[in-house]
Every structure is written in structure tokens, then in C-alpha cells.
Amino acid sequence: MATVQSFKYALILISSIILNLFSANVFLRIRWEQSWTKMAATEAETVASISCSGHGRAFLDGLVVNGKPICECNACFAGPDCSDFLSDCVVDADSGDPTFLEPFWEQHAASSAIVMAGWHRMSYEFNDGSLISEELKTHIRRVHDIVGNAVTDGRFIIFGAGATQLLNAAVRAISPEGSSSPGKVVASTPYYPVYKEQTEFLNSKDYKFSGDTSLWKSSAIDSSSSQNFIEFVTSPNNPDGQLKKAVLRGPFVKTIHDLAYYWPHFTAIPAPADEDLTIFTLSKLTGHAGSRFGWAIIKDEAVYQRMLTYMSLSTYGVSRETQLRVLKLLKVVIEGKGREMYEFGYKTMKTRWDQLSKSVSLSKRFSIQDLEPHYCSFSGKVKKSSPAFAWLKCERQEDKHCYELLKAAHITGRDGSLFGAESRYVRLSMVRSQDNFDLLLQRIEKLVTE
Numbered sequence: 001m002a003t004v005q006s007f008k009y010a011l012i013l014i015s016s017i018i019l020n021l022f023s024a025n026v027f028l029r030i031r032w033e034q035s036w037t038k039m040a041a042t043e044a045e046t047v048a049s050i051s052c053s054g055h056g057r058a059f060l061d062g063l064v065v066n067g068k069p070i071c072e073c074n075a076c077f078a079g080p081d082c083s084d085f086l087s088d089c090v091v092d093a094d095s096g097d098p099t100f101l102e103p104f105w106e107q108h109a110a111s112s113a114i115v116m117a118g119w120h121r122m123s124y125e126f127n128d129g130s131l132i133s134e135e136l137k138t139h140i141r142r143v144h145d146i147v148g149n150a151v152t153d154g155r156f157i158i159f160g161a162g163a164t165q166l167l168n169a170a171v172r173a174i175s176p177e178g179s180s181s182p183g184k185v186v187a188s189t190p191y192y193p194v195y196k197e198q199t200e201f202l203n204s205k206d207y208k209f210s211g212d213t214s215l216w217k218s219s220a221i222d223s224s225s226s227q228n229f230i231e232f233v234t235s236p237n238n239p240d241g242q243l244k245k246a247v248l249r250g251p252f253v254k255t256i257h258d259l260a261y262y263w264p265h266f267t268a269i270p271a272p273a274d275e276d277l278t279i280f281t282l283s284k285l286t287g288h289a290g291s292r293f294g295w296a297i298i299k300d301e302a303v304y305q306r307m308l309t310y311m312s313l314s315t316y317g318v319s320r321e322t323q324l325r326v327l328k329l330l331k332v333v334i335e336g337k338g339r340e341m342y343e344f345g346y347k348t349m350k351t352r353w354d355q356l357s358k359s360v361s362l363s364k365r366f367s368i369q370d371l372e373p374h375y376c377s378f379s380g381k382v383k384k385s386s387p388a389f390a391w392l393k394c395e396r397q398e399d400k401h402c403y404e405l406l407k408a409a410h411i412t413g414r415d416g417s418l419f420g421a422e423s424r425y426v427r428l429s430m431v432r433s434q435d436n437f438d439l440l441l442q443r444i445e446k447l448v449t450e
């Protein structure tokens with residue numbers, strides 16, 4: 001009996017020694033691994049801990065005063081800690097800056113943080129000679145599979161410095177080269193102004209912006225005209241949030257589906273997009289517009305190759321720092337059942353839409369777009385509206401310049417004429433910070449009840 005007991009004690013002692021040695025080894029390894037990240041982590045947390053009264057934020061690369069980065073305040077807030085409210089300020093409802101997701105990322109600060117060594121991916125290319133992280137591509141496919149908003153199997157994926165770069169890369173890749181008549185780039189009114197502005201600015205001999213899609217319905221179907229069309233289809237549409245389909249039919253029609261807002265924050269997802277060429281952007285998925293990251297999903301290999309050439313000759317790919325950050329963010333998006341961010345996004349956007357709708361409905365002075373509820377395969381139910389923008393119309397006969405009217409009330413929107421529509425319309429951004437939206441709502445309520 002005594003020998004069994006001593007054998008037991010010996011066993012416990014040996015196990016304990018092994019466990020201690022193992023823990024010490026792990027501890028030493030972690031300590032060693034953490035040696036060069038410590039300073040960076042302290043620096044990051046020190047800046048994060050600067051209090052800006054909940055109305056601003058200090059950044060590592062912000063202006064430094066007295067050795068400390070200063071608070072960058074939300075619009076209409078000022079002072080060293082952003083606690084002064086500027087009651088007479090102008091509310092910016094112009095920009096589609098998607099900072100409504102910032103609180104989600106604050107809640108996920110630990111899982112979304114990255115540490116980058118000075119030697120991180122210094123090379124022009126990845127080891128396989130490409131400019132694209134295969135791991136990131138896999139994660140993008142996974143994000144689409146979870147949401148069910150795009151078919152990616154058997155498709156080519158290319159990255160760009162935001163959707164903005166990809167828009168032109170796509171137009172160029174599908175437009176006729178050296179044809180006697182340039183391709184007509186068209187979009188349905190009201191359309192995202194960048195399609196026109198970018199096409200005109202880049203002034204190619206191969207394609208020209210040619211206005212509203214509906215003007216070209218009959219020419220497109222006429223095969224004898226041999227006229228090439230490149231139709232932008234934006235779904236949900238910017239500015240009015242409507243789910244859209246291609247309008248033109250015909251042998252020489254090609255489409256670019258800009259699905260920047262085809263995410264559960266902003267719309268129901270009725271079915272996965274299965275188009276020739278679709279464009280998405282991180283800006284409207286996670287809100288990281290500053291990272292400048294977008295991707296295109298392409299069916300045809302020749303089009304993919306032409307877009308690759310464009311990327312290679314314009315920027316030689318997307319910054320590796322950005323790709324690393326996007327990978328980390330998408331891991332958080334996918335975490336758990338891959339729903340948390342969308343639930344936060346939808347709840348925020350829907351609450352805002354309900355509040356604005358209620359306020360506008362108090363008088364007949366303004367109206368906003370009517371959006372049909374759609375069945376959403378992601379949530380498994382019919383979903384109510386939660387658009388990124390309000391497409392506001394000044395209803396009174398005399399209010400022909402809605403932008404000016406709002407400006408006088410200290411609201412900056414975006415004039416309807418920029419979207420190819422009447423100046424009776426103004427686009428109001430709903431995707432900015434909560435401070436920004438609250439003020440916008442206050443100002444609209446004041447106008448409505450005047």
C-alpha cells in the first residue's frame with residue numbers, strides 16, 4: 001500500500017515538474033515574441049486612452065501638441081477634449097463617410113488590432129510573384145458565402161485602391177479598343193456622380209460618358225448600329241437605395257454591377273449576384289474607407305487579365321499594409337456566426353431611417369424615397385429599409401433649389417443635379433457618426449415644424 005502511495009506522489013511530482021518546465025518555456029517564448037511589440041502596443045493604447053469626450057478621437061498619426069496627439073473632434077464639437085458644442089455649426093450630410101460602424105470596431109479593438117514589424121512585406125510582390133494576398137482572397141470568398149450576396153466560385157478576384165480605382169479599370173477592360181466610335185458609358189438617373197466625373201476626367205478615346213441609360217434603350221437593341229455600351233448598374237443605388245437591374249439589352253451591351261451597398265446593413269439580400277463583373281468596397285462593408293480597398297469579381301478571364309494590367313500599370317497593386325489590415329478586419333467579420341457586424345449595422349441604419357422618416361412625415365414640405373421591403377436570404381425574413389442615404393425632395397413649388405434651402409438651415413447635402421436629377425432633390429448621408437446624424441435630425445425637425 002505504501003509503495004503505491006509513494007509511486008502516486010512521484011508521478012504527481014514529475015507531472016508538476018514537466019508542466020512547470022512547459023509553462024516556463026511558453027512564457028519565455030511569449031516574452032521573447034513580445035519584446036518588439038511592447039513599445040508599439042503601449043504607444044497605440046496610450047493614444048487610444050486620450051479622452052475626447054465621446055465626440056472625437058486622437059490618432060497615432062495626428063497632430064502632436066506638447067508631445068501628445070490632439071483630439072480630432074466630430075463636426076460641431078471643439079475644444080481640447082471636444083466637449084464644446086458649436087450650436088450654430090453646419091451639419092455635413094454630404095460625405096458618405098461610413099463612420100457609423102466606428103462603435104462596432106471600438107467594441108472589437110482587441111481582435112481587430114494589427115502589429116506590423118518594420119520588415120513586413122517590403123517586397124514589390126508576394127512570394128508567388130502576385131500583388132494579391134491569397135489568404136485575403138480566400139477570406140473575401142468566405143465573407144460572400146456567409147452573406148450570400150455574390151457567387152465567387154470559379155470567378156476571378158482582383159483588388160483595387162478602393163472601388164474608385166476599380167470602376168475605371170473595369171470600364172477600360174470592357175470597352176472596345178481602337179474602335180471608330182467610343183463605347184458609351186451610361187448609368188440610370190439618379191446615378192453615383194463619380195461614373196460621369198471619372199470618365200470625363202480620364203478622357204479616353206475609347207469610351208465617353210453618355211448620360212442616362214434610358215436614352216439608349218432602342219439604340220442598344222439595334223444590332224446594325226454596332227454601338228458599344230457600358231452600363232453601370234448600382235444596386236442598391238446611390239443615392240436612392242433602390243435595388244436595380246440592368247436596363248439595356250443588346251449584342252454590344254456590357255455591364256458593371258457596382259454593389260458597394262449590397263450588404264445587410266443597407267438592404268435585404270434577395271439572392272447572390274451572379275454577374276459578369278461586380279465591384280465591392282471595404283468602405284461600405286466594414287466602414288474603413290480610409291484603407292482604400294475594393295475588389296472586383298469577374299467571370300471572364302480576358303477581362304480579368306486586362307484589369308490586372310491596369311492595376312499593374314497604375315499603382316502596381318494595393319498596399320500590403322492595407323491587405324494585412326483588411327485580412328484582420330474580415331476575420332472579425334467572419335468570427336462566430338459571421339453576423340454580429342451586420343446586426344449592429346442594420347440596427348443603426350434602420351433606427352436612423354425610421355427616425356428621419358418619422359420627422360419628414362410630420363409635414364408636406366419634404367419627402368424621402370419609398371423603399372419596398374424585400375425578402376432577405378441572409379436574415380431569413382422580409383427586411384424593412386435601412387438605406388445609406390436619404391434622397392430628399394423639396395415638395396413646395398417654390399423650393400426648386402433644395403440644396404440652397406438646406407444650406408440656409410445649416411445642412412450641407414449633395415445637390416440632386418450632380419446625380420443627373422433635378423435640383424429639387426438633395427442626397428443626405430445617413431452613414432456618418434451618431435453625433436452627425438443626431439444633429440441632422442434636429443435640423444430637419446426644425447425645418448419641418450417651421
Ligand SMILES: Cc1ncc(COP(=O)(O)O)c(C=O)c1O
Nearest residue numbers: 096162163164238260281283294
Ligand atoms: C456606389 C459607389 N460606388 C463606389 C464607391 C467608391 O468606394 P471606395 O471608397 O471604395 O472608392 C462609392 C463611395 O461612396 C459608392 O457610393
